[in-house]
Amino acid sequence: MINERIFIDTNILLYLFEQPSKFQDLSEKILQSLSTFNQIGIINSYVINEFHYNIIKAQRTKNIESSIEKALTLPNIEYKDIKFTQNDVLEIAKISNTYNLKTFDAYHAYYCKKEKIKQIATFDSDFKNTPWLKIYQSSLDERNV
Amino acid sequence: MVNKKNYTKKNPQIFELKDKPLTVYKSGNSNVITIPSYLDIKPGDKILLGNIKKIDSETERIARDFKKIKELSGSMKLGIKNMSPEELDDFLEGVYD
Numbered sequence: 001m002i003n004e005r006i007f008i009d010t011n012i013l014l015y016l017f018e019q020p021s022k023f024q025d026l027s028e029k030i031l032q033s034l035s036t037f038n039q040i041g042i043i044n045s046y047v048i049n050e051f052h053y054n055i056i057k058a059q060r061t062k063n064i065e066s067s068i069e070k071a072l073t074l075p076n077i078e079y080k081d082i083k084f085t086q087n088d089v090l091e092i093a094k095i096s097n098t099y100n101l102k103t104f105d106a107y108h109a110y111y112c113k114k115e116k117i118k119q120i121a122t123f124d125s126d127f128k129n130t131p132w133l134k135i136y137q138s139s140l141d142e143r144n145v
Numbered sequence: 146m147v148n149k150k151n152y153t154k155k156n157p158q159i160f161e162l163k164d165k166p167l168t169v170y171k172s173g174n175s176n177v178i179t180i181p182s183y184l185d186i187k188p189g190d191k192i193l194l195g196n197i198k199k200i201d202s203e204t205e206r207i208a209r210d211f212k213k214i215k216e217l218s219g220s221m222k223l224g225i226k227n228m229s230p231e232e233l234d235d236f237l238e239g240v241y242d
Contacts, residue, residue, distance in 0.1 A: 011233055019219050021226035028218050035210035050237055057236075058223040070217050075210035102238070123230035 005078075006034060006136050007112050008041040009122035010050035010104075013071050023123060026138070030121045033138035034076040041077045042117060046107050048079075082114060099129045109133060 008030075016027035034041050051071060055064045072079055084092070088110065095113075096106035109130045112120060120127055121136040128135065170177045180186050201209065225233055 010237070011230055014223060014225055014233065016214075016218055017221040018223045018226045019221075023230070024219060024226065028214055031214045032211055035207050035214070054223065054225070054237060055221070058225065059221075067221060070220065073213075074217060075213050102234075104237075124234060125230075126234075 004037075004039045004119075005042050005115070005117050006039050007108060007117050007120040007133075008043050008047065008077065009108060009120055009124060009127075010047050010054070011123045012121050013043070013047070013051050013074075014054055015123070016074075017067070017070065026123075029138045030136065031074060031076070037139065039076065041074070041121065042115070043071070043077060043079055044081050044111060046104055046111070050104055080115075082111065088114070095130075099126075101126055101130070 011023075012027045012030055015021065015023035016031065018024055031041070033039070048068060048071070052064060052068060055067050071077070092106045092110045095101060095110050096103060099106075099109065101109055105124065105126055108120065109127065109132075112118070113132050118132065119134050119136040121138075127133055167178050167180070170179065186192060225236065228236060
């Protein structure tokens with residue numbers, strides 16, 4: 001049986017590791033939902049890049065190895081990169097323009113399209129307009145974000 | 146059900162089932178493992194079991210995952226907890242500076 005794959009946006013990881021808040025709770029439920037329904041959360045180097053940047057900015061430290069290790073050891077999370085060609089990068093620029101997505105968001109959206117990932121776990125409403133992506137709803141929460 | 150494609154016969158005495166767990170059942174006072182009939186093992190044959198690895202039940206696995214998530218959750222001070230997703234998005238914008 002092939003486990004369903006869900007792309008995990010950076011904001012889910014950031015809120016999860018942050019001190020208690022409404023969004024931390026929701027992020028936790030998303031991770032719990034992946035585990036409960038045996039789904040795989042996919043992250044890549046672009047997610048880690050944003051995560052890394054935020055930690056440096058927030059903590060003003062370069063000692064972030066353990067933070068990244070924490071993200072990589074989350075249950076049901078898989079790290080997977082793919083190679084982008086010149087044509088891919090042009091497609092990403094087109095997606096950014098068409099759907100009004102920021103650069104990294106366009107990379108995430110295109111990655112999902114190329115990898116045939118149909119759902120993204122995110123709090124970013126910008127993804128609502130990408131026709132091949134559905135915002136992942138944890139079956140364990142009753143969020144209304 | 147175990148598919149024949151999922152096992153290899155290395156030699157007449159060694160069978161290797163790939164990624165297919167065998168389930169232990171209760172039968173009277175004994176625990177019984179069912180062996181697929183296409184394997185050349187007959188009633189009365191004696192076999193040695195080695196490298197037995199118990200696979201967690203779904204409930205055990207989920208409980209372990211939840212515990213791990215709880216342990217990691219809230220383990221950093223990033224200063225973003227009061228930010229809305231939109232504010233966080235703007236904060237992350239600096240990644241392009």
